[in-house]
Amino acid sequence: MAVMSIGPVQSFIAASRKTEDLWAGSYILSHLAAEALKSFPEDEFQAVSPKRPNDGATDIASLPNRILLVTQPESTFTAEQLAQKMRTVAKYVRFQFERICASAVEEAFERSAPFFDEFKQKAKHQAAAAIEVFWAIEPFHGEDGFDRAKAVLERRLASAKNDRVFGPDEQNGAICTVCGEREALWGRGGSWSKQLEQYGKRECFGDPVDREERDVSGSVRRVSRIREGECLCGVCLGKRMARNFYKREIPGFAFPSFPSTLDIAGGGTYVAFLMMDGDDMGGWFSGERRSRHPEPMSPIRWQTWVSDRLARYSRQRVDLIVRRFGGERAKTVYAGGDDVLAILPPERVLQVAGELRKTFGSADGLDPSATSSIALVIAHEKAPLSHVLKYLRQLEKRAKAYRSPDGRRHKDALAIAVMARSGEIHEAVVPWRLESGDWTVDRLNRWVDDLERHLSDTFYYRFAEAFMPLVGSSVSGMFRKSAGAGRIRPTGDRVRDDDLMRTELERLIRRSLKTGETSVDAGRYAEELVELHADMSSTIEWLHLISILTFIRRIRKKQKGGSAEHVV
Incomplete structure (x- = not known):
């Protein structure tokens, strides 16, 4: 061989x-x-x-x-x-x-x-x-x-x-x-x-x-x-x-130039980058997973079966998902096996990421037992591309390193961040599935929609003001820059009183409902947010996630002719 x-x-x-x-x-x-x-x-x-x-x-x-x-x-x-x-x-x-x-x-x-x-x-x-x-x-x-x-x-x-x-490389100019x-x-x-x-x-x-x-x-x-x-x-x-x-x-190669970040932003000023990588692929290719598969296969047959499944996913499914759920401005850069790189309109990132992960772990992907980790970075369209890509890889490693607070689940996570033009970075990592078995991304998408339809623009500010004192900080001190690198990462501890969180969340949601709004079940939303908090590494990171969802909501609103984009 x-x-x-x-x-x-x-x-x-x-x-x-x-x-x-x-x-x-x-x-x-x-x-x-x-x-x-x-x-x-x-x-x-x-x-x-x-x-x-x-x-x-x-x-x-x-x-x-x-x-x-x-x-x-x-x-x-x-x-x-x-x-x-x-x-x-x-x-x-x-x-x-x-x-x-x-x-x-x-x-x-x-x-x-x-x-x-x-x-x-x-x-x-x-x-x-x-x-x-x-x-x-x-x-x-x-x-x-x-x-x-x-x-x-x-x-x-x-x-x-x-x-x-490494040979000598003389440089004079x-x-x-x-x-x-x-x-x-x-x-x-x-x-x-x-x-x-x-x-x-x-x-x-x-x-x-x-x-x-x-x-x-x-x-x-x-x-x-x-x-x-x-x-x-x-x-x-x-x-x-x-x-x-x-x-x-190449006969028939007549494709136009790859669109710029400005083209993909579609009149906005932010664009999203997606990077996916299959989890535990070494185990799949080494044959470690072969004994768990219901169909007996020889070692070579197993290797070719894995390769064929990955080829079908990357060549027949990935770009279809990117274009269908990302819209006409979304573009696949690379789709090889379990690795994917795409550039997307930021308002569509959650839909695309969710479908890529769900399909990868299905009969149309590698296998129903397969998982993957995805990193999403929403960056200003003028951000240096090389810096965004470097951060995207770092964020993918954070998704790969995810471990639930109870230690029972690891990897199979979504890491998402917003890189504001001011230099601030809001960053969060969540599991693809919650303890209840629900898809986290489905809830995130629904929350973004409901933020737009049912809750006032002041919801996030009230939310942060209420919870920051509980972790010994303030809204203005919510972020700190890492020494030397200009990075801003979550700091602080966890709020451990779920009943307190549930009561306060329900109160905040009721206060933030738009005038005349009666269709929102504030108690259910509070319960879902508490469940999400239990699967995240810190309360600060949980707050970052709500900030990111609020940001996506504003981008969607702007695409529909609403207010301008800005990071909260």
């Missing part, structure tokens, strides 16, 4: 200044995985994971960066021949990425430019150094030896990654303004401005035809693909121009 890993993943995708960069980072890695898979013909190799993709153009990255193969029974490959095959494919993957980055230079500059050949060579060199391809092989005999051989294979791959060689790591192909200053004006193609450097963005004054303006002041390395230029490459290389 053989395994191949193509990367880096997180740093490669996170080095993004525009949503097009974010899309391209994901799509390029998926494309390289697809090219690697094509190099292992089906008559000689069985793709255990992932399932081989169907032919046809798509602009959604759908393949994970890791490939597991076994040779077909009739294959005559020796261990030496298989190792040579892996080396050849690894070299081919690197070559493909070099092609993408060299092509980007051709797309951006006139061939008559005196620096044209130098830029192409530097872009190819940077591409070769940036892409990482690791592989390992391990022989096995019969189904009984598969699990043991796979465990050895994983250790071999980890060892290969630990033995990577400006640093890339996107990744901040590699030397930019061009610099700033008068002489470079003149050369870019003379030799840079107008569709890249001059014509403001790419998309709309909002400048620092709040005005909307059209911008070119490479903005004034940007200096890109060969890798980041390759990502920026990747769509042109794929339009030439």
Whole structure:
């Protein structure tokens, strides 16, 4: 058997200044995985994971960066021949990425430019150094030896990654303004401005035809693909121009540029980012879950069954859910196996997140016993994309680390945050299911609707004023910034008197009802809020959650023509 890993993943995708960069980072890695898979013909190799993709153009990255193969029974490959095959494919993957980055230079500059050949060579060199391809092989005999051989294979791959060689990378010029790591192909200053004006193609450097963005004054303006002041390395230029490459290389690929955060915000100033990751996937792929499954399967059959289920979910369900529940402005960036990344209108985030989680743990997903954790970040559309993505990953880890106060449930959680333009972050983590078995997200959605229809705008302020003194704080002291990082995290303790909370909540809800409102059962709402509080880590975080729901309610109201957005 053989395994191949193509990367880096997180740093490669996170080095993004525009949503097009974010899309391209994901799509390029998926494309390289697809090219690697094509190099292992089906008559000689069985793709255990992932399932081989169907032919046809798509602009959604759908393949994970890791490939597991076994040779077909009739294959005559020796261990030496298989190792040579892996080396050849690894070299081919690197070559493909070099092609993408060299092509980007051709797309951006006139061939008559005196620096044209130098830029192409530097872009190819940077591409070769940036892409990482690791592989390992391990022989096995019969189904009984598969699990043991796979465990050895994983250790071999980890060892290969630990033995990577870092070559010298001499840098003499400006640093890339996107990744901040590699030397930019061009610099700033008068002489470079003149050369870019003379030799840079107008569709890249001059014509403001790419998309709309909002400048620092709040005005909307059209911008070119490479903005004034940007200096890109060969890798980041390759990502920026990747769509042109794929339009030439993939028949039927005619997809427009990825919409900007301004486009997705739809006239508002906030946009939402969603990241999902399956829980305990190591247990699913290691075969640990196989003994609990009602259908007996051999080790290889189990691995392919898991891969097939994940492929069906990611390729047939995810984008359908994102578009159906997120609306026409919602966009899937990546859907590979159990991993999902999407950008959404903030008023629709709870619906999309809920449907993705419910479907993943169903007959249409991996399995009814499967769970996943999701992070949602609602950020200002001008927030630096790389910062938002970094925080989104941190928040996903918080969801993965969830443990109920009674210690009986862990993971399978939703972490949600609002990043205000002022720098404040309201953050909360809740389980997908409450102790009663109800879906938490269904209640959250209903509460947002009822906040809009039945309760006054002052509800949250009254709510916070009543409960902050109970945890030894005040509304103004509700948040504190973490030292050095500018983070704002929940502090404080828990209110442990449920009867007191229930009575006070019911009183506050009755006081906040709109004039003439009689349809709300204040007692039921109070009971539901107390139940939610019991599953959260602190009363402050519970208050954060109500603040976030109030914020989503205001965004929904604005979309319907109501008041402006702001964070409470």
